Amino acid sequence: MDSRILLVTGASSGIGAAICRRLAKPGVSILMHARGGQDGSKQALFAEVAEDVRNKGAIVETHLSDLSEKGAASLLVKKACECFGGLDQIVSNAGFAERSLLGVVDRNILDQSYQTMTGAFFDLATAAMGPLRQSHCGRVVAISSFVTHFFQADALFPTTAAAKSAMEALAKCLAVQLGPDGVTVNCVAPGYTRKDEGSHRAISQSTLNLAAEKAATKRIAEPDDIAALVEFLLSPDARQITGQTIRVDGGLHIT
Ligand SMILES: NC(=O)c1ccc[n+]([C@@H]2O[C@H](COP(=O)([O-])OP(=O)(O)OC[C@H]3O[C@@H](n4cnc5c(N)ncnc54)[C@H](OP(=O)(O)O)[C@@H]3O)[C@@H](O)[C@H]2O)c1
Numbered sequence: 001m002d003s004r005i006l007l008v009t010g011a012s013s014g015i016g017a018a019i020c021r022r023l024a025k026p027g028v029s030i031l032m033h034a035r036g037g038q039d040g041s042k043q044a045l046f047a048e049v050a051e052d053v054r055n056k057g058a059i060v061e062t063h064l065s066d067l068s069e070k071g072a073a074s075l076l077v078k079k080a081c082e083c084f085g086g087l088d089q090i091v092s093n094a095g096f097a098e099r100s101l102l103g104v105v106d107r108n109i110l111d112q113s114y115q116t117m118t119g120a121f122f123d124l125a126t127a128a129m130g131p132l133r134q135s136h137c138g139r140v141v142a143i144s145s146f147v148t149h150f151f152q153a154d155a156l157f158p159t160t161a162a163a164k165s166a167m168e169a170l171a172k173c174l175a176v177q178l179g180p181d182g183v184t185v186n187c188v189a190p191g192y193t194r195k196d197e198g199s200h201r202a203i204s205q206s207t208l209n210l211a212a213e214k215a216a217t218k219r220i221a222e223p224d225d226i227a228a229l230v231e232f233l234l235s236p237d238a239r240q241i242t243g244q245t246i247r248v249d250g251g252l253h254i255t
Contacts, residue, residue: 003027004137005084006234007076007128009067009120010034010094012046013196015143018223019091020049022231024056031080033094036064042198059084067094068115073123077131087131089139089234092121092167097147097160097202105159113163121167125174138183139234142171143226146191146249155211157202164189168245175243184242186233191249193221216251 006023010016012034020032032050036043046062054060061083065072080087095117098109121142132138147157148164168187175185192211195201203211212220226248232238233246247253 016093018227024053024058026057029059067120073120074127077127088135140185187245
C-alpha cells in the first residue's frame with residue numbers, strides 16, 4: 001500500500017486539494033485533475049496545490065479538463081495509466097452545488113449536473129475497471145453530498161441532489177461488481193463544508209456560517225475533515241467497508 005497510483009478529480013481547492021495534501025508522501029503517484037475555474041482563474045491556485053503535494057514527496061502529474069465534456073473522464077484514466085503504468089485508486093470529487101428550486105431551475109443545469117457528476121463517475125468507472133481489477137489495493141471513493149439525504153425547505157438543491165443520488169446508485173453497483181476482485185467502492189457525503197476563497201459558491205459565507213447551527217456539532221466542516229475519512233477508506237484497514245455512503249455532516253441528518 002505504500003506505493004500506489006491515485007487519480008483525484010476536482011483537486012484545485014477545498015476537499016479535493018485537502019485529499020491530495022493528506023495522501024501525499026513518497027511512493028504515492030497522483031494524477032491531480034481540475035478544471036482550473038470556468039474562466040481559467042483557478043489555474044494558478046491548482047498549480048500551487050500540486051506544488052505542495054510534490055513537496056511532500058509524491059510524484060504528481062496534473063490535468064485540466066471540463067468533466068461535463070464527453071470523453072474527458074475516460075481520458076483521465078488513460079493518462080494515469082500512461083504516466084504511471086496503472087491505476088489503483090480513484091477519488092471522484094469534482095462537482096458543484098446549485099440551489100435553484102424546481103419551477104425556476106433550467107433543464108440545462110440538470111443536464112450539466114448529470115454530466116459533471118454522474119456521467120463523469122460512470123466514465124471513470126467504466127474506463128478503470130481493468131486497472132482496478134489488476135490492482136493490489138483497488139479503491140474508489142465518490143464525494144456525494146448531504147443534499148441527497150437532507151431535505152428541508154431552506155436547504156434544497158434539487159438538481160445536485162438528483163445527480164449525486166444517481167452517482168451513489170452507480171457506486172453501489174460498482175461495489176458489487178468489483179467486490180470479488182478486492183476493490184471497495186464507497187461514497188462520502190459531506191455536510192456544509194468551508195469553501196476556499198475564489199471557489200464556486202451555492203450559498204454565501206454568512207449563510208454557510210448560519211448553516212453551522214443546523215448541525216449537532218454547531219460547526220461547518222473543514223475540507224480536511226472530509227479528507228480524513230477518504231484517507232481511511234483508501235487504506236488497507238478499510239478493506240471490508242464497501243457499498244456505503246458515509247456522512248461527514250456533524251450530525252446534520254439527526255437534528
Ligand atoms: N463545500 C460543501 O459544503 C460541500 C458539501 C457537500 C458536498 N460537497 C461536494 O464536495 C466536492 C468538492 O467540493 P468543494 O467544496 O471542495 O468545492 P470546490 O473547492 O469548488 O471544488 C470543486 C472542484 O470540482 C471541480 N469542478 C467543478 N465543476 C467541474 C467541471 N465541470 N469539470 C471539471 N471539474 C469541475 C472544480 O474545478 P475548478 O474550480 O478548478 O474549476 C474544483 O476543483 C463536490 O463534489 C461538492 O459537490 C461540498
